[in-house]
Amino acid sequence: xxxxxxxxxxxxxxxxxxxxxxxxxxxxxxxxxxxxxxxxxxxxxxxxxxxxxxxxxxxxxxxxxxxxxxxxxxxxxxxxxxxxxxxxxxxxxxxxxxxxxxxxxxxxxxxxxxxxxxxxxxxxxxxxxxxxxxxxxxxxxxxxxxxxxxxxxxxxxxxxxxxxxxxxxxxxxxxxxxxxxxxxxxxxxxxxxxxxxxxxxxxxxxxxxxxxxxxxxxxxxxxxxxxxxxxxxxxxxxxxxxxxxxxxxxxxxxxxxxxxxxxxxxxxxxxxxxxxxxxxxxxxxxxxxxxxxxxxxxxxxx
Numbered sequence: 188x189x190x191x192x193x194x195x196x197x198x199x200x201x202x203x204x205x206x207x208x209x210x211x212x213x214x215x216x217x218x219x220x221x222x223x224x225x226x227x228x229x230x231x232x233x234x235x236x237x238x239x240x241x242x243x244x245x246x247x248x249x250x251x252x253x254x255x256x257x258x259x260x261x262x263x264x265x266x267x268x269x270x271x272x273x274x275x276x277x278x279x280x281x282x283x284x285x286x287x288x289x290x291x292x293x294x295x296x297x298x299x300x301x302x303x304x305x306x307x308x309x310x311x312x313x314x315x316x317x318x319x320x321x322x323x324x325x326x327x328x329x330x331x332x333x334x335x336x337x338x339x340x341x342x343x344x345x346x347x348x349x350x351x352x353x354x355x356x357x358x359x360x361x362x363x364x365x366x367x368x369x370x371x372x373x374x375x376x377x378x379x380x381x382x383x384x385x386x387x388x389x390x391x392x393x394x395x396x397x398x399x400x401x402x403x404x405x406x407x408x409x410x411x412x413x414x415x416x417x418x419x420x421x422x423x424x425x426x427x428x429x430x431x432x433x434x435x436x437x438x439x440x441x442x443x444x445x446x447x448x449x450x451x452x453x454x455x456x457x458x459x460x461x462x463x464x465x466x467x468x469x470x471x472x473x474x475x476x477x478x479x480x481x482x483x484x485x486x487x488x489x
Contacts, residue, residue, distance in 0.1 A: 228246070229241055232245060235273055235276055236280070245268050249268045252271055256268055314451045314455060315448065318447050322447065323443050326446070331433045336431075337430070337431040338402075338429065340387065340401050340402060340425050341387045341425070342385050342404075342424065342425050343423070343424045344378070344422065344424070345366070347375060350413050350415070350420050352420065353414075353422050356369055357411060366409060366424045397414060410423045453483065
């Protein structure tokens with residue numbers, strides 16, 4: 188798997204459908220819980236009608252309402268969570284008095300929430316907490332070793348509207364004119380004011396015609412024929428070539444940890460699915476379910 192070339196696609200390649208949302212939610216909840224455990228969870232912060240509200244209660248509120256409370260400045264987040272928790276408990280007490288906790292709808296909802304909480308707890312214990320820093324580093328080293336060596340080029344270009352203009356520029360270069368100066372004077376591209384400087388780029392970053400011409404040049408050479416792309420006509424010069432360096436471990440360790448989490452999460456789910464006896468009576472729903480399951484199968488490594 189060419190991990191270092193596709194970190195921006197990890198989510199799409201690794202997670203599908205609603206299961207992806209559960210995994211990401213579990214990761215966010217577990218991460219927040221890890222920080223919360225550093226505090227005294229039994230500390231009583233307030234009371235409501237004589238019943239204690241502990242640090243654990245507040246942290247669970249922060250976790251469950253992270254989408255809303257995450258927008259609150261950090262210094263006011265505990266107060267916002269306490270306000271929300273008091274409102275929730277007050278309404279819950281009134282609902283109990285009205286007997287809403289005895290309805291079938293409520294009991295079904297409560298059972299779903301119980302199962303979801305158990306899902307998150309098991310994910311944290313069996314997946315999240317079992318991935319070590321050493322395993323993340325080992326995966327990084329493995330990917331570095333498996334990544335084929337590649338070169339990148341540092342190039343400049345002069346972009347003009349016609350082949351005739353490009354040929355005239357090449358003629359001036361042949362007579363000894365300075366490429367950077369000509370780019371500033373004549374290039375219509377956004378890099379013109381910078382002397383046509385495009386910096387370093389690896390394969391796959393430029394349109395094919397431009398890339399093919401740039402990588403074929405020796406260092407210090409420029410194209411002897413204009414290069415046509417969808418943007419116009421180019422004269423290209425290569426300033427340097429170098430081997431592509433992998434990203435530093437510190438830059439990608441979080442992404443690698445996410446990859447390991449997702450892989451192990453799906454390994455766990457797949458083992459459970461193999462044991463589960465699922466029968467779907469509705470033909471259309473069964474077809475959609477089977478299609479969703481097929482989409483979650485591991486993809487061939489590149």
